[in-house]
Amino acid sequence: MRQNWIFFAFIALSLFILTKSLGVHGLEFRDDEIFYFKSSQEMLSNHDLLNPTYFGENRFQKPILYYWLIIFSYKIFGVSWMAARLVAVVFGVMTVILTWDLARRLFDRQVAFLSAGVLMTIPLFFRHARNAVPDMPLNFFIVLAVWAGWRYLQEPKQLKFSFLFFTACAFGFMIKGFTAFIIPVMTIGIYALVGKEIKILKQAKLPLGLLLAFLIISPWFIYMGVKHGQGYIQYMLGNETKYRLLGASENSSIILNWLKFLYHHTIFYIQVIFSYFAPWSLFVFMAFPLALIRIRNNHASAKSLWLIIIWLSATIIFFSSLYFVINHYMLAISTPFAILVSYFLMESIHGSRIIIMTKVKGQAFILLFLLTIAFLAYSFIKFFLVETAIWLLPIFIISYIIMFIIIVNKKTSHLAPFVLVGMLLFVYAQSDLLVRSGIVSHAVLQKFAAVIHEQKEQELILSVGSNDIHEKELQVYFDEKIYKAATSIPFQTFTNLVQLYEQHPRVYTLMTESDYHDFLEMKPFKNVEIIYEDHIFRKRLQLDKGFVNAVFNFDKKKIYSYFMEKLLLVRRDQRA
Structure with a gap:
């Protein structure tokens, strides 16, 4: 029972x-x-x-x-x-x-x-x-x-x-x-x-x-x-x-x-x-x-x-x-x-x-390793990418020590797999933490969507100009169909943007800052303005020695720059 x-x-x-x-x-x-x-x-x-x-x-x-x-x-x-x-x-x-x-x-x-x-x-x-x-x-x-x-x-x-x-x-x-x-x-x-x-x-x-x-x-x-x-x-x-x-x-x-x-x-x-x-x-x-x-x-x-x-x-x-x-x-x-x-x-x-490999010691070692990885990943997001009170860190460390003892102690080692299950369930229950940290793109995309809705356009033409941004992720915030101008071929992306800008008097385009420099800033487009900008999680991370130094120095701003890139909302208005 x-x-x-x-x-x-x-x-x-x-x-x-x-x-x-x-x-x-x-x-x-x-x-x-x-x-x-x-x-x-x-x-x-x-x-x-x-x-x-x-x-x-x-x-x-x-x-x-x-x-x-x-x-x-x-x-x-x-x-x-x-x-x-x-x-x-x-x-x-x-x-x-x-x-x-x-x-x-x-x-x-x-x-x-x-x-x-x-x-x-x-x-x-x-x-x-x-x-x-x-x-x-x-x-x-x-x-x-x-x-x-x-x-x-x-x-x-x-x-x-x-x-x-x-x-x-x-x-x-x-x-x-x-x-x-x-x-x-x-x-x-x-x-x-x-x-x-x-x-x-x-x-x-x-x-x-x-x-x-x-x-x-x-x-x-x-x-x-x-x-x-x-x-x-x-x-x-x-x-x-x-x-x-x-x-x-x-x-x-x-x-x-x-x-x-x-x-x-x-x-x-x-x-x-x-x-x-x-x-x-x-x-x-x-x-x-x-x-x-x-x-x-x-x-x-x-x-x-x-x-x-x-x-x-x-x-x-x-x-x-x-x-x-x-x-x-x-x-x-x-x-x-x-x-x-x-x-x-x-x-x-x-x-x-x-x-x-089926011996308890071998299993305990693997479970402990997995638990440590989960703990470190969660703690990194919690304390480096989200504004979290630093006094919570000792509580996290004590919790980890308790789980560590349960896994390595022979009398309680039979609970080791269940400890890992519990840790993972706790992490999954905090999935909205990824939204607050900005790792999940929707945390940022919904802000851009709110800005676009504030424009109150009678006929909204919205496009995505960066291949790293998925138009279906943005589509959830709009009843109008979103155009995907970006492709894996830069010239084709530019051509698609030109066609959109020629066919419609006013077009909104969401793109990364680097793509804006490549496709719009130096190109012969008039009446192009940036109306909103924010940061989004990088799809292509490049971690080097500077990142390691930033972690040891607890430099949140530097760490943030490694994980985030600037996203722009651009408006092209022929009537302006």
Whole structure:
């Protein structure tokens, strides 16, 4: 009973952290959010719940269910970024609960608790649990399908799990397409084959399950095909299916292309795991061999480990086979990743000596190293980039010493992974600190947006003139569409700016000071004026000996100059 209360308290804490400053555009912001926020808003205002549009243009890219979820949230909480992102929060928390339950059934409660904590503190997971994008709901339905499929294999007489599997796949398909079917089917199918349980799958009423999925999926797609005709069908079969699988190549061998994709993309996704799953990724590369050794030795946990290994491997192989590589695709491995890492950490604490790196001392050293990095990074931002009272520094140091003692003390070393989880949750709960520090671009962009709105233009023409500034980040503050004049080619950027300035009597351009000098200051433009300026975090940092000296001298102004560059709002007015 006590453990259940601990879990409920953790879920409540997760909800608090995920919803804290949810309406603020912080580090978690993804530029795709504007598509779903704006499209759902247009569908609601147009009273058209079947046709997604973006600035009045048809948006065929994704199925309809995620738009409906956001609209449902709008209906309850009103149209806002908080309401749009709340959908991801709900599905993120439900994914944590499912992960906890699956880990508990596969292993034990300790692994389950740590799995929930590790999952919440995976940067890629945390970010998408606060984003108005469909990836977290898709991830939930994939986890639900795998959970249901595994439960059915354990209890073949419970056909409800078989039907739940197909229902989850179908709803996932209505979120983001065929991925919701392929990953669960591959995972459960291979797992049943390895465990010699194919006969059980044959009893799962597969035709009825497929019919159920078809009834869920088909109505909206039939409607779209009838309404938009050949254009929609060609887009779905071409852009969303063939091009994503094979690319634009027509002449080269399909098999050869697939092998190339598999090799290069697998390496890419391993790099993604190492960076986007940090700090836990340091352990997964040790946990994977441990799991294989356990399976080979027919350990008591071998069957459970098979499910996790197959799930991880099948997902990576599937995405590596596609023409596109995108970082956030790896969100689909977050649950098996968290469970595998947690199993590894708990096994090493319990005294396993299978491989040298699983010893408690080795684990404690790595956890202490990660804790120190997190502490130093947070403290640096807190005291150097944000105005924070210096008397708080001793409190931070004492807190670190306490965590240090817990990790290195043999009597409390079993709490070491949970200490790191707690530290990371504390840091994530302070994500708005990055906004106040100016590291997150939105802290500055919203100031520029306020200045532009004060101009009260009847017809606003706004452009972005620096390639380091993403127009979709600025778009969240405006109903008018923003033009991206900047490209990676300087001459093309200049040409785009000239065209904009010739076509419109008054144009606002947001750009860095260096780009202003390159494109506008020395060029033959009249009536160009800077109406606002501020500093934004540099996309290209250059830290040298001077930076090190500034840190030791506690020179905040000097440190600030290394991290920030000047951003300008320029107005070109032909009528002036």
